[in-house]
Amino acid sequence: MGFAYFPHTDEDIRVMLDRIGLKSVDELYSDVPQNVIYKGEFDIPDAMSEMEVRRKIGDLASRNVRLKIFCGAGAYDHYSPAVIPAVISRSEYLTSYTPYQAEVSQGTLRYIFEFQTMMAELTGMDCSNASMYDGPTSAAEAALMTVACTRKKHRVLLSATLLPQVLEVVETYCRFHGVEVTEIPAADGVTDLGAVPQLLSGGDVAGVIVPGINRYGIIEDLTGLADAVHASKALLAVYSDPSALAVIRTPGEWGADIACGDAQSLGIPLNFGGPYLGFLCCRQEYVRKLPGRIAGETSDAEGRRCYVLTLQAREQHIRREKATSNICSNQSLMALYVTVYLSLMGPDGLRKVNSLSYGGAHYLHSRLLETGLFSEAFSRPFLKEFALRTSVPADRLQKVLLDNGYFGALSCGEDLVSFCVTENRTKEEIDDLVEAISKAFRPDDCLKGC
Amino acid sequence: MSKIEEGLLYSESHEWVKVEDGKAVIGISDFAQKSMGNIVYVDMPDEDDDIARNEDFGAVESVKAASDLIAPVSGTVTDRNEVLEDEPGLLNEDPYANWIIKVEMSDPSETESLMDAAAYKAFLDSQE
Amino acid sequence: MKYYDKLIFELSREGRSGYSLPEDRWDCHPDSLPDGLKRASALRLPQVSEPDVMRHYVNLSNMNFGVDTGFYPLGSCTMKYNPRINEETASLPGFSGLHPLQPADTVQGALQIYEDLSRCLCSLTGMAAFTLNPFAGAHGELTGLMVMRQYHISRGDMKRTKVIVPDSAHGTNPASAAVCGLEVVQVRSTPEGVIDIQDLKPLLDDTVAGIMMTNPNTLGLFETGIDEIEKSVHEAGGLLYYDGANMNALLGKVRPGDMGFDIMHLNLHKTFSTPHGGGGPGAGPVGVSARLARLLPSPAVSKREDGKLEMVAMPDGAGRISGFTGNFGVLVKAYTYILMLGRQNVKNVGPYAVLAANYVKESLKDKYKLPVNSLCKHEFVFDGLLETGDGHEVTTLDIAKRLLDYGFHAPTIYFPLLFHQSIMIEPTETESRETLDAFISVMRRIADEAAADPGLLKTAPHNTPVGRPDETSAATHPKLKYDFCQATKTGL
Structure with a gap:
């Protein structure tokens, strides 16, 4: 019986072996020591038809519980427009490799160029690379990049x-x-x-990484930080939620040298943690130390505008023993995802996404305070995510929410829980969530220290 | 066949040195530029930076390759050839007319271990 | 393919929009944030309608070549067919809507896929445990080397900081080692193209953390001395790392674990058919032998007492290398592919890939220079044309560009670095004999053209949306984003 992905007929195999001068397919491995040829049975299931596979994976998918998401912490439930899957499932994008052969990769190269432009614009930086794996690894690359950009500093x-x-x-x-x-x-x-000058005073600091919006959802005020960092010849990197940068102060405006973070918030589905999209942007003077793929504009012999991967010499395959990054790909398709998302949203749409999220989050914030079960944790400005103090144990809160089809109240410190609201959440859902909590707990419970 | 300019001193990593008014003028040899291909960027140290013999003080990059610049002498950088920032291709056009940095040497005797043109030619021949 | 010259920014018109969002009925807005925390600069994203967006990106796609477009014999990249069922399963709402921090009880199906896929990969490779967290092959290499170092550190053996890498290795190997804080020591290849064991042995002292090998190596040759290499490295106290970039040659036939490798990574986007997506997302799971299992990164999936699965931290492990549990969507695709193959068909993946490579090699070696004339595995390397015309030396680059004219993607060129004119061809098991024959005939024709009309090749490609880009000017004066000011000046 044939198999759908293998085109070989018995006749094909015979003709091909004849050309090679062999009698059997096994002889193709005659150079391999016989003791390492695998003769056992693999512990994997019997081959299935496509409909059986669809059923099996569908069953596994249905064993997951789909919840209404009131949690952020690095993964945000923003709406993803219908155009995007239609674009990214096109074979020409989906099944191509890294655009090494520029002449037949102008599609990929052009959207990367557009992506770089959009990320530079959002972050207020001069340039962007073609993307990284995810936010946390982009921060790690930023850390090593600050070491590469400074001399003899290692902290x-x-x-x-x-x-x-x-x-x-x-x-x-x-x-x-x-x-x-x-x-x-x-x-x-x-x-x-206030603690930073003392930490910088050793003179061995290459870089400083701070969040634009932090783990409690607070928008940080970074006034004066860049000057302090630059005075000790170090670089400042700001870890950002790029969706929020439509409305909050950008890394560039804070005087940062590097912007990094996760662009999942720009319409990429939650996907149980991946694929997401790291980004890394920097000021012009550091562009030749910027790791990862970068597309640049140029022209062909006939003067036609075209695009090409450039600044490749910095890459590990050339100065490999001294590399400070080994990344040699990007999350290209996810970069296309974000490029299409930002094209659809435009400046107004992205501001509206933030406005809807902000409105919902502040409504939930005040409703939760009204229950008497929570108190303000920090009383600082936030956008779509916030932390509250409560004496109700986080796991009990979370359980009540789960029973009602919600995921929220993530523990983010002693007596602290966090919530997040995006434009995907309605007022009815928020009211229902608050009611579920109100029903399950009474302020008296808290006073008793439950 | 690479050009070798008489009167210069050469290192095994293909930098040339010309001693002028007690300063070392440093560039790369014709062999170096040829093996790099089209040079697109020269990474130079800043003025007043100290460089140490046999340690890298910068790099030259072509479209497909990058190569460290290895200091033939130790000292303090007094000048950097800023023209190369905009036109790095000058190193391809004439590597001997276009220097990269000038250095106030901390130990001028270090030049004694460099090769003269004849020795460098023999060195290149032995590398083939 | 058709040339299309627009950028999305050039379609932008003030006041146009392509979004559809509910009405804002909330009574507070980000405007009420303190001024010092608000964005002050303009936000120059494109203002375009939805049909504009759709058409723009379809037009751009028409300038791209994918595996679905045609034969893509890119060596070391395993450009096999990417089944569409993979895409469908990965995008099921039961997966795509899951938040990575959801409690374990609500994600049992997802964790089951992580667990099942790990087990399948263990069986197919002979390793004892896998982490599926690494995002790509290079990320897998880095993770695997971290595990290698962690192993020595955990034994108090702090001086093992050298890693041996063959001169034929993938460029990422030494780069990964350097990022991991390891010093790279190169070992030579013999004229037959395999690791020179006599050169290796003196390198094996008590500072060696391990060796990184690709087997078959980048020349497509099986490292026949693997038994001796394994014994020597292990006797010296080092570990063996298997770079799984070339695993497609062996899938179903030979297992890295049985060759004595301690650590390996797989490229799910190569061997396990998940699409390359123009450069990612991929996945680079790392497998280890039993004694290293506790050193894998966090988080890992483990079974609770009640039989349910949960995510746990690895206290002895190398640390966290990803925000969550890797490119989960890609894992679903690879698992789907394994289920489709099943234990029956997986046995033919390696053999059919090797059959195709040897068939192409034997059909072209009278026209192209074959540096090592022996049985190859899933890929092989030519060193340019056998005969080149006088005066007009046709290079590998010219041949690659001319192939584009005939509707084939080019092979990998100028790699491995062992030869000056490397052309690395990997046909994979999903190409029919007719496709291979068509490629062979075009390659022969190009060899003839090189003799008869070298200028035709020097100026190729002629039938693509653009010609060869000026890479020197792109790198000398990099233009890495759209120039909005220029657009204003020209009235756009």
Whole structure:
């Protein structure tokens, strides 16, 4: 019996073997030591028809519980317009490789150029690369990039208010690469900028990474930070939610040298954590140290405008023993996803996404305070995500929400829970969520320290 | 066949040195530019930076390759050839007319270990 | 393919929009944020309608070549057919709507896929445990090397900081090693194209963390000395890392674990048919032998006492290398492919890929220079044309560009670095004999053209949307984003 993905007939195999001068397919492995030829049965299921596979995976998908998402923490439930899947499922994009042969890859190269433009515009930086794996790895690349951009410095400062997964990934990369990490402590829910001068005073700091919006949803006020960092010849990187940058102050406006983060918030589905889209942008003077793929504009011999991967010499395959990055791909299709999303949204649409999220989040915030079960954690400006203090244990809150079809109240510190609202959430859902909590707990419960 | 200019000193990593008024003027040899191909960027140290012999002080990049610049002498950078920032291709056109940096040497005797034109030619021949 | 010269920014008109969002009925807005926290600069995103967007990106796609367009013999990249059922399963709402931090009880199906796929990969490779968190092949390499270092560090063996890499290795190998804080030591190849064991042995001292190998190597040759290499490296206290970039040659036939490898990565976007997507997203799972399993990164999937699955931290492990659990959507695609193949068809993946490569090699070696004339695995390398015309030396680049004119994607060129005119061809198991014959005949024709009319090749391609781009000017004066000011000046 044939198999749908293999075109070989018995006749084909015979003719091909004849050309090679062999008698059997097994002889193709005659150079392999016989003791390593696998003779057992693989522990994988019997071949299935497409309809059986569809059923099996469909069953697995249905074992997951679809919830209405009131949680962020690095993954945001924003709406994804119908045009996007139609575009990204086109074979010409989906089944192509990295655009090495520019003459037959102008589609990919052009959207990467558009993506770079849009990310530079959102972050207020001069240039962007063609994307990275995810937010946390983009922060790790930013950390190593600051080391590459400075001389004989081997320490980075990380704000304790960065998302936990960002801190952990940067710490892993730095530990193996031989870069020291020092945390900037948090004070009242934000980066303690007062602690920074002391930490910089050793003179060994290459870079400082702080969040634009932090793990509690607070929009950080970074006034004066860039000057302090630059005075000690270090680089400032701001980890950002690019969706929010339509309305909040950009890394460029804060005086940052590097912007990094996760562009999942620009319409990419939650997908249980991936694929997402890291981004990395920088000021012009550091562009030749910017890791990853970059597309540039040029022309062909007839003067036609065209695009090509450029600044490739910086890449690991050339100066490989001294590499500070080994990335040699991007999340290209996800970059297309975001490019199409931003084209559809435009400046007004993206502002409206933020406005709807902001309105919903502030409504939920005040409704939750009204229940008497929560109190303000930090009383600082936020956009779509916020933390509240409560004496109700986070797991009990979460359980009640789950029973009602919601995911929220993520534990984000002692007695702290966080919520997030996007434009995907309606007023009815918010009211229903608050009612579910009100029904399950009474303020008295809290006073008793439940 | 690469050109070798008489009167210059050469290192095994294909930099040339010309001593002028006690300063070392440093560039790359014709062999170096030919093996790189079209040079698109020269990464130079800043003025007042210290460089150390046998350590890299910058890099030259072509479309497909990047190569470290290795200091033939130690000292402090006094001048950088800023013309190369905009026109790095000058290193391809005439590598001997276009220097990269000038250095106030901390130990002028270091030049004694460099090769003269004849020795460099023999060195290149031995590399083939 | 048709040339189309617009950028989305050039279609933009003030006041046009392509979004559809509900009415804003909330009574507070981001305007009420403190001024110092608000964006002050203009936001120059395009203002275009939905039909504009759709047509623009379809027009752009018409300038692209994919596996669905035609034969894509890109060496080391395994451009096999990407089944569409993969796309369908991965986009099921039961997966796409899951938040990565949802409680374990609500994501049992997703965790089951993680667990099942890990088990399948263990069986297919002979490893004991897998992490599916790495996002790409290079990311897998880095993760695997972190595990290697973690192993030595966990034993208090701090001086093992060297990693041996063959001169034929993929360029990412030394780069990954450098990022991981390891020093790279190169080992030579023999004239037959395999690792020179005599050159290797003196390198094996007590500072060696391990060796990175691709088998078959980048020349497409099986490392026949693997038994001896394995014994020598292990005796010296090092570990063996298997770069799975070339696993398609062996899938269903030979398992890295059985060759004695301790750590490996797979490229799901190569061997397991998930699409390359123009450069990603892929996935680079890392497998290890039993003694290294506790060193894998966090988080991992593990079984609870009640039989349900959960995500756990790995206290002894290398650390966290991804925000969550990798490119989950890509994992679903690879799992779908494995289910379609089943244990019956997986046995033929490697053999049919090897059959195709040897068939093409034997059909062209009278026209192209074959540096190592022996059985190859899933790919092979020519070193340019056998005979080149006098005066007009036709290069590998010229041949690659001319292939585009005939509707084929070019092979990988100028890699491996062992030869000056490398042309690396990998046909994969999903191409029919008719397709291979058509490619062979075009390659022969190009060889004839090189002799008869070298100028035709020097100026190729002629039938593509654009000709060869000026890469020197692109890199000398990089223009990396759209120039809005220029557009204003020209009235756009």
